[in-house]
Amino acid sequence: MTRASVVGASMTTFGVHETTLTELFAEAALGAFDDAGVGPDDVDALYFGNAMGGQTENDTHLAPKAASQVGLAGVPCQRYEDACATSSNAFKNAVEAVEAGVHDTVLVGGVERCTPETGLGTGEMTRIFASASDRYYEQPTGLTFPGVFALLTKRHMHEHGTTAEQLAHVAVKNHANGQLNPNAHFGKETTVADVLESPVIADPFHLMDCCPFSDGASAVLVTSDDRADSFDDPVDVQGVGHATDIVPLSAKAVPHATQAARDAASQAYEQAGASADEMDFAEVHDCFTGAEVMASEAIGFFEDGEGGPAAEEGRTRIDGDRPINPSGGLKAKGHPIGATGTGQIVELTEQLRGNVGERQVEGAERAVAHNLGGDAATTVVSVMGVRR
Amino acid sequence: MSLTHEAWADALRDGDLLGVACADCGATYGTPFAVCNDCGGRDVETTDLPTEGEVYTETTIQVPPVDFEGPYQVGMVQVGSARVTARLEGDGEAVEIGDRVVLDGVVESGGEPAPVFRTATDGE
Ligand SMILES: [Zn+2]
Numbered sequence: 001m002t003r004a005s006v007v008g009a010s011m012t013t014f015g016v017h018e019t020t021l022t023e024l025f026a027e028a029a030l031g032a033f034d035d036a037g038v039g040p041d042d043v044d045a046l047y048f049g050n051a052m053g054g055q056t057e058n059d060t061h062l063a064p065k066a067a068s069q070v071g072l073a074g075v076p077c078q079r080y081e082d083a084c085a086t087s088s089n090a091f092k093n094a095v096e097a098v099e100a101g102v103h104d105t106v107l108v109g110g111v112e113r114c115t116p117e118t119g120l121g122t123g124e125m126t127r128i129f130a131s132a133s134d135r136y137y138e139q140p141t142g143l144t145f146p147g148v149f150a151l152l153t154k155r156h157m158h159e160h161g162t163t164a165e166q167l168a169h170v171a172v173k174n175h176a177n178g179q180l181n182p183n184a185h186f187g188k189e190t191t192v193a194d195v196l197e198s199p200v201i202a203d204p205f206h207l208m209d210c211c212p213f214s215d216g217a218s219a220v221l222v223t224s225d226d227r228a229d230s231f232d233d234p235v236d237v238q239g240v241g242h243a244t245d246i247v248p249l250s251a252k253a254v255p256h257a258t259q260a261a262r263d264a265a266s267q268a269y270e271q272a273g274a275s276a277d278e279m280d281f282a283e284v285h286d287c288f289t290g291a292e293v294m295a296s297e298a299i300g301f302f303e304d305g306e307g308g309p310a311a312e313e314g315r316t317r318i319d320g321d322r323p324i325n326p327s328g329g330l331k332a333k334g335h336p337i338g339a340t341g342t343g344q345i346v347e348l349t350e351q352l353r354g355n356v357g358e359r360q361v362e363g364a365e366r367a368v369a370h371n372l373g374g375d376a377a378t379t380v381v382s383v384m385g386v387r388r
Numbered sequence: 389m390s391l392t393h394e395a396w397a398d399a400l401r402d403g404d405l406l407g408v409a410c411a412d413c414g415a416t417y418g419t420p421f422a423v424c425n426d427c428g429g430r431d432v433e434t435t436d437l438p439t440e441g442e443v444y445t446e447t448t449i450q451v452p453p454v455d456f457e458g459p460y461q462v463g464m465v466q467v468g469s470a471r472v473t474a475r476l477e478g479d480g481e482a483v484e485i486g487d488r489v490v491l492d493g494v495v496e497s498g499g500e501p502a503p504v505f506r507t508a509t510d511g512e
Contacts, residue, residue: 126453140496140500142452147462151446154445204447246425
């Protein structure tokens with residue numbers, strides 16, 4: 001079933017940007033306007049994501065600032081913050097708003113700057129990222145976000161025999177895909193040995209198991225099913241699931257199960273009237289290689305414990321039987337926190353239009369995006385499909 | 389009033405590990421909650437958790453946030469039917485999943501304590 005449609009999609013390169021947050025957002029938003037063939041008069045609201053601008057750049061109340069930059073001053077604006085799942089939550093709310101008839105056409109997007117362009121070094125940015133973990137029962141231990149996912153991944157390795165080599169295969173694959181994505185922060189030919197020889201950040205993760213600090217923005221235009229046919233190239237939103245899990249990590253029943261992702265995926269597939277087996281590819285939240293393995297199981301692409309072997313066997317490559325992160329994922333495409341969720345929606349839209357050149361998943365008609373925020377506490381899973 | 393963070397932290401500094409247990413369903417947590425997340429019950433009572441347990445998962449942080457000096461080991465420790473996130477100290481060796489550890493003081497950061505668990509030695 002179609003809940004809404006994406007009729008315009010655009011993103012900046014993810015990487016290092018000197019422009020301000022609202023200038024960066026405008027680049028993506030104007031790209032989405034042009035892609036859809038609309039102007040500000042055609043847009044009824046802004047659903048905006050930014051996670052950390054208050055901490056990184058002393059910049060808050062950003063939604064109306066972003067709206068003003070793109071000629072939308074006056075429309076209702078709302079800003080979302082859900083750590084790394086920030087803009088997919090904005091997307092969910094936009095889909096619900098057009099589906100309910102609250103608005104006809106909505107601009108949804110996000111922006112973030114995480115590189116030293118903010119004036120902040122690795123230690124400071126690591127601290128700001130860690131603000132998404134529990135303030136009293138995690139932060140005082142010195143736990144970092146590589147550390148959060150290391151804790152989950154170590155237990156996954158213990159339970160299922162997942163290996164460091166299997167994790168490294170995720171990095172090798174996503175870097176290879178990144179080479180094919182002109183918007184990606186990174187992309188190169190690399191090897192399992194290169195990954196395993198890179199410095200350790202938080203075991204089992206080496207530097208090359210980790211996504212980079214990135215700057216960037218992404219934006220999509222969402223309109224109702226009824227209006228979608230008046231646009232050139234709509235792609236349908238068939239389901240959006242959104243679930244949370246208990247914080248802190250220590251209270252989760254099975255932390256490495258990432259239960260919120262399982263719940264959100266079930267909701268999204270049910271809304272779409274489809275199963276995981278009917279998804280032609282997935283964009284998942286691979287902030288760390290272990291996160292991709294856990295996500296690939298949580299969204300039902302593989303049985304529990306099979307995510308690591310599947311990565312090693314090449315099943316998740318673009319030409320594999322279950323492609324994951326053809327964009328390069330967070331690992332290679334980059335991870336500008338508040339822009340990541342709608343960045344995945346941009347990739348789904350472009351892939352389902354058949355517009356992505358060498359990284360095209362052949363014949364893709366349906367796909368799923370998985371965007372995780374905080375210590376596996378928020379996950380939004382979206383299913384999109386070619387419009388019939 | 390259910391267990392507060394302040395009471396949890398004060399107890400931890402005194403060497404006691406407090407958690408909460410739901411009087412309705414028996415769920416036990418290593419950190420305070422006002423309401424039971426398993427059953428929704430409000431009759432959530434403060435409970436003493438064991439100060440010895442087993443490492444559930446662990447990692448060594450090589451790239452710390454500002455105000456922390458790395459490397460150091462962080463993990464989750466299973467204490468009875470609850471878990472807590474803690475610093476781990478291994479007497480020269482990294483602590484591994486399944487190792488027995490005992491509560492041995494706190495580390496303080498920004499006025500907040502975190503439990504420190506050390507490898508259990510025979511006789512403890
Ligand atoms: Zn209960």
